[in-house]
Amino acid sequence: MCVAADWRRVYWWLVLQWVVGVALAGPCAQCCDCLPKLLMVNCSSRQLNSVPEGILEYAQMLNLTYNHLKTLMKWQFSGLTQLRELDLSDNMLTIIEVEAFFGLQNLLTLRVSRNRLKIISVGVFAGLPNVRLLDISENEILVFLDDMFREMPSLQKLEASENDLVFISNRAFSGLINLQELNLNRCNLTLVPVEAMSQLTGLLQLRFCRMGITTLPNNSFRQLSRLRDLRVSHCPWLDSLAINSLIGLNLTSLTLSHCNLSSIPYSPLHHLVYLRYLDLSYNPITSIQSNLLGDLLRLQELHLVGANLLRVEPGAFRGLAFFRLLNMSSNRLVTLEESVFHSVATLEVLRLDGNPLACDCRLLWVMRRRLQLRFEGQPPTCASPVQVQGRRFGDFTEVELPWLFICRHSRILTRKPQDVRTDEGHTVLLFCEADGDPEPSITWLSPKRSLLTGSGRIRVLSNGTLEVRYAQVQDSGYYLCIASNAAGNDSISVSLRVRGFPSSTRNRSGPFFLEGWSFVSGQAPGNGSHGSQPFPFDVKTLVIAVTMGFLSFLSSVAICFIFMFLWSQSKGQIKHTATIDFVPRSSASAGGCGRTTMETGRFTMKLV
Known part of the structure; x- marks a missing residue:
């Protein structure tokens, strides 16, 4: 019974295919190709001006590509209720009327x-x-x-x-x-449409490439x-990411390539604990700092191709326990030390081709693991030393x-105590x-054994020299110079003594001190007195200073008099006399109970 039922299904399926084939072969044969078995109508490249x-x-696929269609009218495809795929690419469409696709319920x-x-009007779809x-x-x-x-x-x-x-x-x-x-690649947007994007709560993949x-x-x-998955690439004016620009995201893949980032955006990235793939290729990034990527716990792949990379600091990938692929081809790296990684045991793919590598002890770990590592068909090449x-x-x-x-072990050349x-x-x-x-790197430690940097009043210059500007008494002590490379370290201490100005604890009859300089009288000091220090200014300097001060004082007084004169002239004619009325103090009678008499007086003043 089951076998008979199966045969009946096959029979009716063949009949349906034949009926559909006959139906499709008729009306569309003049301008289109009908493929009954695929339920497809192909009208591509037929110079059609209309549908x-x-x-x-019965058709489920309709191909109208490479024609001359310019307008789609309302309800243009209303009869094709079974249509699953419609391709109108490579035409000349300028107008699509509202509800042009109405009726394509199964599309x-x-x-x-x-x-x-x-422009696409609201209601077209x-x-x-x-x-x-x-x-x-x-x-x-x-516009959308x-x-x-x-x-x-x-x-x-x-x-x-x-x-x-x-x-x-x-x-x-x-x-x-x-x-x-x-x-949204290759659009003319200059800002991220934040409000519009917030509507897409189910979005899994977003591409922002070749934008302004x-x-x-x-x-x-x-x-x-x-x-x-977020991809932002080929944005040559993108040079910064705000600290919270990626907040709220739980990315597993992030691409920020072909932009203008001068450094790895550590702060915006640090919360992406689910990130597995990171591509920062073709940005002007020169270094990867140590201990700043450790929050990316699940990171497995890092691509930094063509980024002008000069140095990867020790500990740069510390904490990345699942790190398995590193692509740093076409950079300016001289070496890549084993101390860069959390563990080289998990590393499977390493691309260092296109770098001026120095084949010395720092890359010996790569040579010893070359059978376990894959170079993806591009093995690294030695640029130095000459023999290799x-x-x-x-x-x-x-x-x-x-x-x-x-x-070769680092060695300080001058061993003589300083x-x-x-x-x-x-x-x-x-x-x-x-x-x-x-070549060893030079570091300096202060007398308190703190690391000195290349900035501040006490700084390390590019050639390894320590500069102490405007030395203070508290700068005195032993400074430690450390020369280090992959083969070992060497160090030497340098003593610095800074002599301060004399203290001002002097009696009134003794010399007077100002800012460490002593001013003494012409008399020679008596026994037990301190010797005077030379006056810090010569006679010529003092004469010039006094003259300049005197002239400044005279000019200020002259300006004041001129101003008062001009002000008095603006007040009109000045009166030179003034009459003043006054009331003197009252005088009582001899008995103390008489009437009080009041007398008024007047006198005239002449103003000189």
Whole structure:
């Protein structure tokens, strides 16, 4: 019974295929190719100026590419209820009327790329409740309007790259609750559309490539907690990321390549604890600092190709226990020490080709692990020393390694003890020269054994010399110079003594001290008195100083008199006499009970 039922299903399926084939072979044969077995109608490259008529509802795929279609009318495809895929790419479409696709209830894929659309009106995509993929790339669209995609609730991928897009309204993506992938490459946006992006709470992948953005501000991608893959590349004016620009994201893959970042954005990255893939290639990054990437606990791949990288500091990848791929090809690295990694045991792929590598003891660890490491078909090449220049890492034998990959211990050249003495306020240079292979780095420690840097009043110069500017008494002590390279360290201490100015604890009859300089009388000091110090200024300097001060005083007085004269002239004629009335104190009678008499007086004053 089961076998008979199966035969009946096969029979009726063959009959259905024949019926559909006959139905499709008739009306569309004149201008299109019908493929009954695939339920497909191919009208590509037929010089069509309009959508052909007579395409029956059995078709599930309709190809209208490479024609001359300019307008899609309302309900243009209303009869094709079974259509699953519609491709209108490579036409001349400039107008799509509202509800042009109405009736395509089962449509899953709609492609309208490489046309001449400048604007898509609200309602154009009405009647497309099941579309999963929409491709409107390579048009001339200038703006995304509010609710433009609202009637496409099932849309999962929106391809909108290579348009003239300059503005995305705040509610343009309203209704796209299921959108997972958005591509906005090669648009003219200069700012991240933060409000519009906040509508896409289900987004998993976002591409911002070849755009004119200059920075990523704080909260650029807020509400996108489900986003896993963010790609921002080929943005030559992007030179900074705000500290909280990536806050709220739980990315597993991040690409920030072909931009203008001068350093790794440590602060914006530190919270991305689920990040596994990081690409910072083709940015002008010169160094990777130590102990700043440890928060990226799950990081497995780091790509930093063509980034002008000069140095990777020891401990740069400390804490990255799952690190397995490092691509630093086409940089300016001289070496990559084992101390850079948390552990080289997890490392599987290492790309160092295109770097001027010095094949010495610092790269011996790579040679010893070359059988476990993969160079992806591009093995590193030695640039120095001369005896191995141009040789690939795979060309060395195990016997050669101990003799060629060596380093020479760092050694300080001047071993003679230095005792530098100076007066307070002077600038002092403490020298420390060393040699070794590789060239040792010079560090200085203060008398309190704190590390001195290349900034501040006491700083280390680029040639390793320690500069003490405006020396103070408290700067006195033993400074330690340390020369270090991969083969070992050497050190020497240098003594600095700073003599302060004399104290001002003197009696009134003795010499007077000001700022460490002594002023004494012409009499010779008596027994037990301190010798006077020479006067710090010569006679000529004093005469000039006194003269300048006297002239300044006279000029100030003259200006005051001139001002008073001009002010008095502006008041008109001045009276030279003044009459003053006054009332003198009252006088009582002799008995003390008489009436009090009051007398008034007047006198005239003459003003001189």
